[in-house]
Amino acid sequence: MSQKTNYFKLGLFIIITVVILLVGIFFLGARDMFRKEWAFETYFDQSVQGLEVGSAVKMRGVTMGSVKKIRFVYEEYDTDLSYVYVLFSCDPQSIGARRSDQTPEELRETVKQLTAQGMRLSLDVQGITGTAILDAQFYEPGKFQELKIDWDPKHPYIQSISGKLARMGETLEKTLDKLSQIDFVAMGEKVNQSLTSVSKMLTDEIEPMVSELRAEIIPALVNIRKSAETTPEIMARVNIIQEGITDWIREQKGSLAEVVDNLQAISENLRQLTENARRDPSQVIFGEPPPPSKVIK
Numbered sequence: 001m002s003q004k005t006n007y008f009k010l011g012l013f014i015i016i017t018v019v020i021l022l023v024g025i026f027f028l029g030a031r032d033m034f035r036k037e038w039a040f041e042t043y044f045d046q047s048v049q050g051l052e053v054g055s056a057v058k059m060r061g062v063t064m065g066s067v068k069k070i071r072f073v074y075e076e077y078d079t080d081l082s083y084v085y086v087l088f089s090c091d092p093q094s095i096g097a098r099r100s101d102q103t104p105e106e107l108r109e110t111v112k113q114l115t116a117q118g119m120r121l122s123l124d125v126q127g128i129t130g131t132a133i134l135d136a137q138f139y140e141p142g143k144f145q146e147l148k149i150d151w152d153p154k155h156p157y158i159q160s161i162s163g164k165l166a167r168m169g170e171t172l173e174k175t176l177d178k179l180s181q182i183d184f185v186a187m188g189e190k191v192n193q194s195l196t197s198v199s200k201m202l203t204d205e206i207e208p209m210v211s212e213l214r215a216e217i218i219p220a221l222v223n224i225r226k227s228a229e230t231t232p233e234i235m236a237r238v239n240i241i242q243e244g245i246t247d248w249i250r251e252q253k254g255s256l257a258e259v260v261d262n263l264q265a266i267s268e269n270l271r272q273l274t275e276n277a278r279r280d281p282s283q284v285i286f287g288e289p290p291p292p293s294k295v296i297k
Contacts (some may be wrong), residue, residue: 037065038092038107039155042121042134043073043083043147046162050125050132057088058124059136065090067134077151087155088134095136104156111156116141121160 048070057065069087076085092107095114102110117138124135136158144161 037089038104039068039087039089040095040111040158041085041087041153041155042158042160043085043149044123044160045083045147046123048084048086048123048132050130051086051123051134052131055131055133057090057134057136059095062094064094064136076154079150081148081150083147083149086134108156111158115159118143119158120144121158122162 051067051070053067053070055067056063057067065088067086067088069085071085073079073081073083073085092102092110095111118141119136119138121134121136123132125132139161146159
């Protein structure tokens with residue numbers, strides 16, 4: 001009895017699990033099933049290597065839709081142009097439409113406004129596998145030249161630009177074209193002519209100047225060398241003169257001492273004279289008083 005009960009519970013558990021999985025798959029699929037998507041188209045005047053049906057369409061890393069068809073534009077329209085035609089679908093709201101109930105005409109107008117604001121599509125290669133996606137970005141309006149078309153697009157048309165690698169290749173190609181237009185042979189001849197002119201100028205003007213400087217500098221150097229050679233003799237003479245002055249001072253030392261003593265005596269006499277003049281000015285003027293007269297005695 002217990003074994004039958006266990007089989008019943010196990011079977012019931014399996015059935016409930018399968019139902020839950022089916023419901024989850026249904027709702028997840030139904031979300032995409034009922035999701036409203038519109039078709040858009042663009043054209044490329046370059047290789048779309050790596051872009052395939054089912055490749056993602058993204059804006060700033062957010063997936064908006066996927067590629068539905070890739071072929072040449074003359075397979076869709078009556079034209080002689082050989083652009084690559086790319087049809088893709090995405091949610092209008094994710095591409096910039098603020099309302100999900102827009103009519104096709106309103107959606108075309110919205111796309112025109114976004115294009116005027118600078119929205120463009122480009123190929124972006126992912127990783128090293130070479131898989132490409134459609135990348136929508138906003139650029140400066142008028143920065144890139146529009147592709148010329150001679151038909152009316154069936155779906156809202158979003159303009160495209162070359163991818164980063166393609167633009168780098170175009171820039172490199174233009175640079176190489178400009179380099180190929182440069183006449184390197186003529187440039188080399190002009191450089192040779194310039195070098196010849198410089199060499200001639202050095203020969204005609206610089207060399208005479210160097211010769212004149214050499215004629216002036218060499219004698220000056222000779223004089224300096226002679227002066228350096230006679231310097232010891234001059235110093236010897238200066239030493240002799242210095243020794244003579246020293247000996248003369250030594251010889252005149254006694255005379256100088258006597259002169260100093262005389263000057264000191266004269267100074268002492270002047271001092272005494274000054275003292276006498278202060279005490280008795282008449283004595284200084286008239287000298288000693290005359291002796292007393294005998295009559296007076």
